[in-house]
Amino acid sequence: MQIELATVHQHIPIQGGYYLLVMLAPDIAPCVRPGQFIHVKVPHLEECLLRRPFSVFWTEGERLAILYKDVGRGTRTLQYLKPGESLSILGPLGRGFPDPDPGRFPVIVAGGYGMAALYMTARSAPTKGIAFFGGRSAKDILCVGEFEAQGWSVQITTEDGSLGRKGIVTDALDDWWVASGRQVRPELFACGPGGMLKAVAQRALERGWEAWTSVDNNMGCGVGACLTCVLKVRGDNGWSWARACREGPVFNVRDVLWEEVE
Amino acid sequence: MMPDLSVEIAGIRMRNPVMTASGTFGYGPEYADLVDLNELGAVVVKGICLNPTKGNPTPRTAETASGLLNAIGLPGPGVEGFVRDYMPFLRRYDVPVIVNIWGKTVEEYAEVAARLDRVPGIAGLEVNVSCPNIKEGSAMFGTDLLMFERVVTAIRAATKLPLIPKLAPNVADIGEFARCAEASGADAISLINSFPGMAVDIRTRGFKLANKTGGLTGPAIKPIALRLVWLAAKAVRIPVIGMGGIVTAQDALEFMMVGARAVAVGTATFVNPDTAIQVIQGIRDFFVEQGIRTVYEWVGSLRDE
Numbered sequence: 321m322q323i324e325l326a327t328v329h330q331h332i333p334i335q336g337g338y339y340l341l342v343m344l345a346p347d348i349a350p351c352v353r354p355g356q357f358i359h360v361k362v363p364h365l366e367e368c369l370l371r372r373p374f375s376v377f378w379t380e381g382e383r384l385a386i387l388y389k390d391v392g393r394g395t396r397t398l399q400y401l402k403p404g405e406s407l408s409i410l411g412p413l414g415r416g417f418p419d420p421d422p423g424r425f426p427v428i429v430a431g432g433y434g435m436a437a438l439y440m441t442a443r444s445a446p447t448k449g450i451a452f453f454g455g456r457s458a459k460d461i462l463c464v465g466e467f468e469a470q471g472w473s474v475q476i477t478t479e480d481g482s483l484g485r486k487g488i489v490t491d492a493l494d495d496w497w498v499a500s501g502r503q504v505r506p507e508l509f510a511c512g513p514g515g516m517l518k519a520v521a522q523r524a525l526e527r528g529w530e531a532w533t534s535v536d537n538n539m540g541c542g543v544g545a546c547l548t549c550v551l552k553v554r555g556d557n558g559w560s561w562a563r564a565c566r567e568g569p570v571f572n573v574r575d576v577l578w579e580e581v582e
Numbered sequence: 583m584m585p586d587l588s589v590e591i592a593g594i595r596m597r598n599p600v601m602t603a604s605g606t607f608g609y610g611p612e613y614a615d616l617v618d619l620n621e622l623g624a625v626v627v628k629g630i631c632l633n634p635t636k637g638n639p640t641p642r643t644a645e646t647a648s649g650l651l652n653a654i655g656l657p658g659p660g661v662e663g664f665v666r667d668y669m670p671f672l673r674r675y676d677v678p679v680i681v682n683i684w685g686k687t688v689e690e691y692a693e694v695a696a697r698l699d700r701v702p703g704i705a706g707l708e709v710n711v712s713c714p715n716i717k718e719g720s721a722m723f724g725t726d727l728l729m730f731e732r733v734v735t736a737i738r739a740a741t742k743l744p745l746i747p748k749l750a751p752n753v754a755d756i757g758e759f760a761r762c763a764e765a766s767g768a769d770a771i772s773l774i775n776s777f778p779g780m781a782v783d784i785r786t787r788g789f790k791l792a793n794k795t796g797g798l799t800g801p802a803i804k805p806i807a808l809r810l811v812w813l814a815a816k817a818v819r820i821p822v823i824g825m826g827g828i829v830t831a832q833d834a835l836e837f838m839m840v841g842a843r844a845v846a847v848g849t850a851t852f853v854n855p856d857t858a859i860q861v862i863q864g865i866r867d868f869f870v871e872q873g874i875r876t877v878y879e880w881v882g883s884l885r886d887e
Contacts (some may be wrong), residue, residue, distance in 0.1 A: 321615045322616065538641060543849070
C-alpha cells in the first residue's frame with residue numbers, strides 16, 4: 321500500500337458513458353492482485369474532498385488500467401484528464417479474489433462495469449470457464465472480446481434484450497446449471513450491483529457452490545480508518561461489521577448477511 | 583539553524599505540534615504502512631467507551647461542499663478491547679498516545695478514565711463531550727455547562743492522566759466552556775469537534791445519512807473553528823489544541839497564530855494519509871523562512887489590539 325503520483329498514459333471513451341483510463345504507476349502496478357482496488361484523488365475537483373475507489377481492471381508491467389462509468393461528479397470530472405497529466409493514487413488496497421480452486425469449475429458473473437474487477441482473475445486462472453455478463457442494455461456489456469481472448473466462454477444477458485438474451489444475468493446462470501446436469505463443482509467470482517450479488521449469493525448458498533463476491537460500497541478513506549464502507553458479516557454474537565476496504569472488497573458469500581444488502 | 587518544533591501540552595512532551603484528530607486515524611495500525619507514527623507530535627486514537635459498540639447503520643458519511651458529513655456513531659472495541667488489541671502495537675512507537683474517551687453517563691466517563699489510568703503507554707486523555715451522533719446523552723455534555731462541569735470534574739477525580747476536554751462548537755459562548763474546563767481541572771482543551779449538520783437527497787426525498795443528521799468536518803468548517811479557537815485561547819491560561827479543516831501547513835500556522843499551542847489534522851488524512859507529515863514539514867519550512875526559532879514564538883502572535 322502506497323501513495324503514488326501516476327501519469328495518464330491513455331484515456332479512451334469505450335461506449336455509452338464508459339471510459340478506460342490507463343496510467344503509468346511503476347510503484348503500485350506491479351503489486352496489484354486480482355480484485356484489489358486503487359483510491360484515486362480526482363484532479364481539478366477541490367471541493368469534493370474524498371478519493372474515489374476503482375477496481376483495477378488490469379496491470380501490465382508499470383501500466384495500470386481502470387474502467388469507469390460516469391456516475392457522479394468525481395467520474396464526470398475524471399473524464400477531462402488528458403494523457404501526460406498526473407493524478408494521486410493510493411493502493412493497492414483491499415483483499416482481492418483468491419486464486420481459483422483447481423478442483424472446481426470457474427464461473428464469472430459480472431454486472432455492468434463489475435467485469436473490471438474480474439478480468440485479472442479471468443486472465444490468471446489456470447482453467448478457463450464460463451463468464452456471465454449482464455447489463456441494462458448493449459452499452460453496459462463491456463470487453464467481451466477480452467474475456468474470450470483469454471479462453472472464456474461468455475454469455476450475455478441484457479434487460480432490454482438489445483444484446484444477448486433478454487433477462488437478467490442469473491437467468492442465464494440458472495439455465496447453465498440445469499443444462500450442466502448439476503454435475504460440475506463451480507467456483508463463482510462475482511462483481512456487480514448489490515441486488516445482483518444477492519441473487520448470486522442466494523443460488524450459491526442453496527446449491528453449495530463456492531462463491532466470492534466483490535462489493536461496491538461507498539467508501540471514505542480506503543484503508544480502514546473512517547468506517548464508512550462497512551457491511552454486516554456473520555460474527556460471534558450474530559453479526560459484526562466488516563470494512564469493504566480492508567476485510568473486502570471480496571467476501572466469501574457465506575460470510576455476508578445478504579438480507580441486509582440493498 | 584533548524585527551528586525547535588517541540589511543545590509541551592498538559593505535561594505531554596511532543597516533538598512537534600501536529601497530532602492526529604480522534605476518529606480520523608483509527609487506532610494507529612490503519613495508517614502505519616503509510617505514515618511513520620514516530621514523526622507525529624502525538625497520536626490521538628478513535629473514541630473509546632466502556633463496552634464494545636457497533637455504531638450507527640449505513641450510510642454513515644456524505645460528502646458535502648469542501649466537507650464531510652459523518653454519523654459513524656463511535657463503533658469501537660471498548661476499553662478492555664482497546665487496551666488488549668491496540669496498546670501493544672502503540673507501545674512499540676516513541677510517540678505520545680492520547681486516548682479519546684466517551685460515555686453515556688458521567689459514571690461511565692469516570693469508569694473509562696479510571697481503567698485507563700494505569701495502562702502503560704498512555705500519555706493523556708481527550709474527552710469527547712460532543713459527538714453529535716450519539717442519541718443517549720453525549721451531545722448534551724458538550725452544550726450544557728452544568729453537565730460539562732460534572733463530567734470533567736468526575737473524570738478529573740478518576741485519573742491522574744493529563745486531561746483534555748474536547749469542546750463542542752455549537753454553543754453560545756465558547757469562552758464559558760473553556761473556563762469551566764480549566765476550573766474543573768482540565769490540563770488543556772481541544773476544539774473543535776464536528777459541527778452538527780444534515781444532507782438530503784431530492785431524488786429519494788430522504789436523508790443522506792441513516793442517522794439523519796451528522797457532524798460536519800473538513801475545510802468547510804475551518805473559519806468557524808478558527809474563530810472559536812481564537813476565543814477559547816483568549817479565555818484560558820491552559821494550552822489549546824486547535825483543529826477543524828486543517829489541510830495545509832498554512833492552516834495549521836493560522837490556528838497556532840490565533841492561540842493554539844498544537845493542532846490536529848483530521849478529515850484531510852482520509853484524503854492524503856501523509857497530510858500531518860506534510861503539515862509538520864511545512865511549519866518547519868515556514869519557521870526557517872521567517873527566522874522563527876520555537877513554536878512558542880509563533881503561538882498567539884496574531885496582531886490583536
